[in-house]
Amino acid sequence: MTETPFSTRLRQASAADWDAAISHRFVRELSAGTVPQAVMRHYLVQDYQFIDRFVALLGAAIATADSYAARLRLAQFLAMIVSDENTYFVRAFDALGIPAAERAAPVLDPTVRAFQALMGEAAESRSYAGALSVLVVAEWLYLSWAERHQGPLPPDFVHAEWITLHDNPFFRDVVGWLRGELDRTGATLNAAGQARCESLFQRAVALERGFFDSLYAVAGEPGGTGTVSAV
Numbered sequence: 134m135t136e137t138p139f140s141t142r143l144r145q146a147s148a149a150d151w152d153a154a155i156s157h158r159f160v161r162e163l164s165a166g167t168v169p170q171a172v173m174r175h176y177l178v179q180d181y182q183f184i185d186r187f188v189a190l191l192g193a194a195i196a197t198a199d200s201y202a203a204r205l206r207l208a209q210f211l212a213m214i215v216s217d218e219n220t221y222f223v224r225a226f227d228a229l230g231i232p233a234a235e236r237a238a239p240v241l242d243p244t245v246r247a248f249q250a251l252m253g254e255a256a257e258s259r260s261y262a263g264a265l266s267v268l269v270v271a272e273w274l275y276l277s278w279a280e281r282h283q284g285p286l287p288p289d290f291v292h293a294e295w296i297t298l299h300d301n302p303f304f305r306d307v308v309g310w311l312r313g314e315l316d317r318t319g320a321t322l323n324a325a326g327q328a329r330c331e332s333l334f335q336r337a338v339a340l341e342r343g344f345f346d347s348l349y350a351v352a353g354e355p356g357g358t359g360t361v362s363a364v
């Protein structure tokens with residue numbers, strides 16, 4: 134009998150927040166192309182600040198990785214984010230008429246600030262497995278909701294490309310590889326090290342859900358769940 138992989142165990146321990154996030158109103162509306170424009174604007178402005186720290190965390194993973202092969206793989210992924218993904222944000226900001234100040238330095242939502250602090254904590258742990266614990270959540274959870282999309286893509290590229298950026302063969306490959314790295318490195322840790330990874334992973338999942346929840350509260354939309362679960 135093979136043992137349950139570390140990444141699978143971590144996800145199982147966070148199942149309630151995980152399932153709430155991947156079936157959230159925001160991702161359902163994104164699939165249908167019906168996210169209210171105020172919500173989409175707010176999401177993208179806040180998420181751009183998330184991506185900034187995410188790139189820094191990926192840098193920390195590159196610095197702490199235990200092989201050149203892993204550094205190469207992470208660097209190739211980083212190259213995609215700062216090219217294709219960054220370009221998507223710039224084109225979406227142009228289409229939505231987002232002013233320069235909001236692109237560069239918006240007032241941050243509490244959930245995004247908490248996420249930035251968590252990414253800082255993972256980066257400063259100087260532990261490859263610690264960095265992977267947060268990176269894997271941010272990637273795998275996005276792949277999981279994007280893969281649930283069925284039928285034709287919504288007509289607006291702001292919606293459609295946010296789905297296809299997270300549901301394509303390159304990205305699926307990256308997520309599989311990152312999970313494998315977390316499984317491999319997690320298996321070598323003692324109980325305290327594994328518990329630190331689980332704590333980072335669990336808080337990241339709660340913040341993913343909390344960020345989706347907060348979009349509807351902040352943008353003044355009716356029907357937000359009001360359960361910002363980890364701020």
Ligand SMILES: Cc1ncc(C[n+]2csc(CCO)c2C)c(N)n1
Binds near residue numbers: 187298341344
């Ligand atoms: C709050 C939040 N969590 C996760 C992601 C997903 N994500 C961030 S960077 C990146 C790499 C390539 O797309 C991915 C998938 C996000 N955008 N915002």
